[in-house]
Amino acid sequence: MxxxxxxxxxxxxxxxxxxxxxxxxxxxxxxxxxxxxxxxxxxxxxxxxxxxxxxxxxxxxxxxxxxxxxxxxxxxxxxxxxxxxxxxxxxxxxxxxxxxxxxxxxxxxxxxxxxxxxxxxxxxxxxxxxxxxxxxxxxxxxxxxxxxxxxxxxxxxxxxxxxxxxxxxxxxxxxxxxxxxxxxxxxxxxxxxxxxxxxxxxxxxxxxxxxxxxxxxxxxxxxxxxxxxxxxFIGSPRMNFLPGDGLGGSAAVTVGVRPHDLGPGDTADDGRFRLDGRLVLIEPAGPVHFLDVEVGGQIVKATVAEPDGLALGETLTLRAPAQRVYRFDAASGAALPNL
Known part of the structure; x- marks a missing residue:
């Protein structure tokens, strides 16, 4: 060897x-x-x-x-x-x-x-x-x-x-x-x-x-x-990327969150990452369902175990743990420290 x-x-x-x-x-x-x-x-x-x-x-x-x-x-x-x-x-x-x-x-x-x-x-x-x-x-x-x-x-x-x-x-x-x-x-x-x-x-x-x-x-x-x-490149579905300025941050930063870390949640301000959007598609995929949610003119993918009670066209709040939200330099793509 x-x-x-x-x-x-x-x-x-x-x-x-x-x-x-x-x-x-x-x-x-x-x-x-x-x-x-x-x-x-x-x-x-x-x-x-x-x-x-x-x-x-x-x-x-x-x-x-x-x-x-x-x-x-x-x-x-x-x-x-x-x-x-x-x-x-x-x-x-x-x-x-x-x-x-x-x-x-x-x-x-x-x-x-x-x-x-x-x-x-x-x-x-x-x-x-x-x-x-x-x-x-x-x-x-x-x-x-x-x-x-x-x-x-x-x-x-x-x-x-x-x-x-x-x-x-x-x-x-x-x-x-x-x-x-x-x-x-x-x-x-x-x-x-x-x-x-x-x-x-x-x-x-x-x-x-x-x-x-x-x-x-x-x-x-x-x-x-x-x-x-x-x-x-790693992860399926691929990571969601959103402009930082659209989330109340800086245009110099791109925010990323994986679909498996993002899902429907309540609107309580508990420090978790939050997105509000309109549910446009539910895709069954075995043990989970993928949700396509329109946020600020782009489609964001999230996951849920069971989509019971969800209806296409409704406004949906998506939440993710803060430690599962990534930040990248918008110009170079290099990873930045999480907040």
Whole structure:
């Protein structure tokens, strides 16, 4: 296993910068997600770590040793792609065994390692099948088996669950997390799905525009976002943002409050955050209902367990605990201290 140090890493394509001096350190055996919208540089950074892309500046180190100029085969990392990348003419057994045969490992060891990977991932009964005969989830398990069979120092995963249906994605993320804990392997997991990153990761590196916005454990990213971008990207539905001057404050401040922290309440002045608006929509969503409330010409989302007694068009008072109300610099987006 290995720790990974990313030090002032820059990447340019034809003089166009796509990674801007990134710095972060991933601990040995840690599960880290690179999270951000499409085009933010998360996959590019993953490929730089794997050695598939050359960096334009800075260093990438494994266990403090500079690997920036080393070929991918010398980095002892395994990469799992979004499209599985299984060899269609090979059986499951031969797909899993392929990296070991490339390394010249003897057949007895290969057989033992393939059996170990098959048992661990629950694909032993599928070893003699072709990839075309497998479901999407089974193919993903085989791809992971091929990656871990040679005991890599780090497992790099590029949106490996995005082709699966919703229920299978939930199951596979549990399987991947269990596997990572059993093996103790360092994992870097690229995703644009903030829920996926929240439930799987020890820490999340939130990226935008090729820059690192925040690197922290999931609940710190959720409850103490470094800036407005992180606050808006993490959480579903996204955080409500309102101009500070519309709330009796300063135009230089943007106020944010999450829908799950905001709900109907009385009008008593008890120090809690308060908004008054008109209820325009009620959306059932299982254990809660989302409320769309028009406040000062914009829609604010709130939640309620049961909407009994609420009527569309009525005036509604929304309340939130003061400690769950966030303030951001309106110009830079940087988080400001809560009042």
């Amino acid at each position: 290995a720790s990974i140090q990313i030090e002032s890493v820059v990447k340019t394509y034809n003089d166009t910068p796509v990674l801007h001096g990134l710095d972060l350190e991933i601990g040995d055996g840690e599960f880290v997600s690179f999270l951000g919208p499409s085009g933010c540089g998360k996959s590019t950074l993953l490929y730089c770590i794997a050695g598939l892309e050359a960096i334009s500046g800075g260093r990438i180190c494994f266990d403090r040793q500079d690997f920036s100029a080393r070929a991918p085969r010398d980095r002892n990392v395994a990469l799992v792609f979004q499209d599985y990348a299984l060899y269609p003419h090979m059986s499951v057994r031969d797909n899993i065994a392929f990296p070991l045969r490339q390394q010249g490992v003897d057949e007895a060891t290969i057989a033992a390692q393939v059996k170990w990977a098959g048992d661990m991932l629950g694909v032993t009964a599928l070893l003699d099948r072709a990839p075309a005969d497998l479901s999407g989830g089974q193919r993903q398990r085989v791809a992971v088996g091929r990656a871990v069979v040679r005991n890599p120092a780090a497992l790099l995963m590029d949106e490996p669950l995005s082709n699966l249906d919703a229920s299978l994605r939930v199951h596979m993320r549990t399987e991947i997390r269990r596997l990572q804990r059993e093996l103790g392997v360092t994992v870097i997991f690229v995703t644009h799905d903030q829920e996926e990153a929240m439930v799987m990761s020890d820490r999340i590196a939130v990226m935008d525009g090729g820059r690192l916005q925040q690197f922290a454990d999931p609940m710190t990213v959720y409850r103490a976002p470094a800036n407005r971008f992180v606050a808006g």
